[in-house]
Amino acid sequence: MTDTQRRTGDGWQLRFERRYAHPPAKVWRALTEPEHLSAWYPFPIEELDLRVGGIIRYREPDGDPTDLYAEITELEPHRRLAFTEFDRETGRHRLRLTLEPDGAGCVLTFEHTFADNPWAEQTFTGWQGCLDVLGTTVACLDLGVLDDVDGAPVLRFERRLAHSPQRVWRALTDPAELARWFPVGVDAVPETGAPMRFVTGMSGDFAEGRVLECDPPTVYSFRWARSVLRFELAAGDDGGCLLRFSHTLSGTDTSGHLPSVARQGPGWEQCLDALAALLDGIEPPQRDGQWFLARAETYVEEYGLADGTATFDGDGVEVRFERDLVQAPDVVWSALTEGDPPITGEATPVRFTHGHVGPGPVTRVDPGRYVEYAAAGGAVRFELRDQEPIGTRLLVTQTLPGSADVARALAAWHTHLELLFAALHGDVRCPWPEERTEQLRRRYAERDGQQATAGE
Structure with a gap:
C-alpha cells in the first residue's frame, strides 16, 4: 500500500x-x-x-x-x-x-x-x-447468500451470463462440458427420476444421486449424496440469461454442517467462474491458496462461521469452537505440534495455547486425535475429527470457573484459531493481533449481554 x-x-x-x-x-x-x-x-x-x-x-x-x-x-x-x-x-x-x-x-x-x-x-x-x-x-461481490431452511444451510448464487438459456443448459447437462467446470465427474441422463453417479478423482470413488427436476432449459435439480443442487435459468432481454444456483447442504454430517460453508462457498465461486469462462471460450481464472484463504475468511466473517459458544452450567462455563479445515488431520496435528509432541505430565506445546491462557501440563493425549491440558481453573481440549469428504473438523473447548471473563476467553480462542487457519494456508501472522482480540471481545460481550462475563 x-x-x-x-x-x-x-x-x-x-x-x-x-x-x-x-x-x-x-x-x-x-x-x-x-x-x-x-x-x-x-x-x-x-x-x-x-x-x-x-x-x-x-x-x-x-x-x-x-x-x-x-x-x-x-x-x-x-x-x-x-x-x-x-x-x-x-x-x-x-x-x-x-x-x-x-x-x-x-x-x-x-x-x-x-x-x-x-x-x-x-x-x-x-x-x-x-x-x-x-x-x-x-x-x-459474488459472495454466496447463506440461508437456513428447516435447519439445513442453503448457499445461493446468481450470475448474469452473456449466453442464451439453451447454451447454458448444455453446459449444465452435457458430461463433456460438465467435466470442464463441475468439481467431480458426472454420469447422468438429464431426465426427472434418472439415477446419477458422481466420480471423484483418479481413485474412482463415487457417490450416488438422482435427478429431482428437469425442465429444459429452465430448471435442473438433483441430489448429490446428501446435498441438493438446483440450477434455474431466466432469459434476459439482451440475449443472455440469469443463472440462479443453490446448494442445500444436509445439515446432518460434517460435509453439511454450517462450518463447512467456509469451503463450499469459495469452491462454488471457483466452479461458477470456470462455467462462465467455458461459455466465453476463455481460460478460467487461476486460483491459488491465498485466494482460497481470502474467500474462506470472507465467508467466515460475513456469516459468523468461526463464532464460539458459551454454555453455563452451575458455577462453571464451557466455551466451544468448531472449525472446518481442508487439511488432513495429520497435517493439522503436525502444524500444532511443530515437532514437539504433547506428552502426558509435561508442558503443553505452544501452538495448543496462547497468551491469554495459563497452560498447565498435558493431562491426556491421543497422538493425532486429541490433547487435553489443565488451564485457569479448568481444562482445554483440542480434538481432531475426520471431515467429510476430506479434511479436519477441529473442536476446541475450554472449561472455566463462573467468575471468568467469558467474552475475553471467546475472543482469545477466536483469534488463535484465525491465526491457525491462516498459517495452514501459508500465511503466518505475527505478532498476536491484540486490536483484533479486543474487537472480538466487545462483539462477544454485546452478543451475550450479561453472560459476557460470568457472574455479573
Missing part, C-alpha cells in the same frame, strides 16, 4: 495504491456498477452513463439531490476509468483509477487532482477510508 499527497502549484495531487486478491474484471464492477460504486464512494450514485462523455450524477448520503456531478473523460474496460467532478464550492476535481493485473489479483492506482481548499487533508484521509471499504465491497 502506497499513499502520497503533494502540492502541484496551487493545488494537490493525491495518489493511492491498493492490491486486491481479485482479478481486474471483478474490481472493475465495484468501480462502474452503481449499486457497488455507491457502497464505497463518498456519494451514492443516482445515474451512471458508462461511456466517454457520459455523466455521473450523485445524491447526498441521506438521499437528497446534489448539484455535484461528473463527466467521464477516459474509459478502457477492466483497465482505466477517469472522470472530472464539478463542485460549485471547490471547483473541478480530476479522478483517475487504473487497474493492472498482478498474479491472480490486481493493483489499483487511484489519483485525485484538485485546487487548494480547506479540506485537502480531510480528503486524503477520507479516501483511505473509502478504499478500505472498496476492498470489502469487492470481497463481497
Whole structure:
C-alpha cells in the first residue's frame, strides 16, 4: 500500500495504491456498477452513463439531490476509468483509477487532482477510508447468500451470463462440458427420476444421486449424496440469461454442517467462474491458496462461521469452537505440534495455547486425535475429527470457573484459531493481533449481554 499527497502549484495531487486478491474484471464492477460504486464512494450514485462523455450524477448520503456531478473523460474496460467532478464550492476535481493485473489479483492506482481548499487533508484521509471499504465491497461481490431452511444451510448464487438459456443448459447437462467446470465427474441422463453417479478423482470413488427436476432449459435439480443442487435459468432481454444456483447442504454430517460453508462457498465461486469462462471460450481464472484463504475468511466473517459458544452450567462455563479445515488431520496435528509432541505430565506445546491462557501440563493425549491440558481453573481440549469428504473438523473447548471473563476467553480462542487457519494456508501472522482480540471481545460481550462475563 502506497499513499502520497503533494502540492502541484496551487493545488494537490493525491495518489493511492491498493492490491486486491481479485482479478481486474471483478474490481472493475465495484468501480462502474452503481449499486457497488455507491457502497464505497463518498456519494451514492443516482445515474451512471458508462461511456466517454457520459455523466455521473450523485445524491447526498441521506438521499437528497446534489448539484455535484461528473463527466467521464477516459474509459478502457477492466483497465482505466477517469472522470472530472464539478463542485460549485471547490471547483473541478480530476479522478483517475487504473487497474493492472498482478498474479491472480490486481493493483489499483487511484489519483485525485484538485485546487487548494480547506479540506485537502480531510480528503486524503477520507479516501483511505473509502478504499478500505472498496476492498470489502469487492470481497463481497459474488459472495454466496447463506440461508437456513428447516435447519439445513442453503448457499445461493446468481450470475448474469452473456449466453442464451439453451447454451447454458448444455453446459449444465452435457458430461463433456460438465467435466470442464463441475468439481467431480458426472454420469447422468438429464431426465426427472434418472439415477446419477458422481466420480471423484483418479481413485474412482463415487457417490450416488438422482435427478429431482428437469425442465429444459429452465430448471435442473438433483441430489448429490446428501446435498441438493438446483440450477434455474431466466432469459434476459439482451440475449443472455440469469443463472440462479443453490446448494442445500444436509445439515446432518460434517460435509453439511454450517462450518463447512467456509469451503463450499469459495469452491462454488471457483466452479461458477470456470462455467462462465467455458461459455466465453476463455481460460478460467487461476486460483491459488491465498485466494482460497481470502474467500474462506470472507465467508467466515460475513456469516459468523468461526463464532464460539458459551454454555453455563452451575458455577462453571464451557466455551466451544468448531472449525472446518481442508487439511488432513495429520497435517493439522503436525502444524500444532511443530515437532514437539504433547506428552502426558509435561508442558503443553505452544501452538495448543496462547497468551491469554495459563497452560498447565498435558493431562491426556491421543497422538493425532486429541490433547487435553489443565488451564485457569479448568481444562482445554483440542480434538481432531475426520471431515467429510476430506479434511479436519477441529473442536476446541475450554472449561472455566463462573467468575471468568467469558467474552475475553471467546475472543482469545477466536483469534488463535484465525491465526491457525491462516498459517495452514501459508500465511503466518505475527505478532498476536491484540486490536483484533479486543474487537472480538466487545462483539462477544454485546452478543451475550450479561453472560459476557460470568457472574455479573
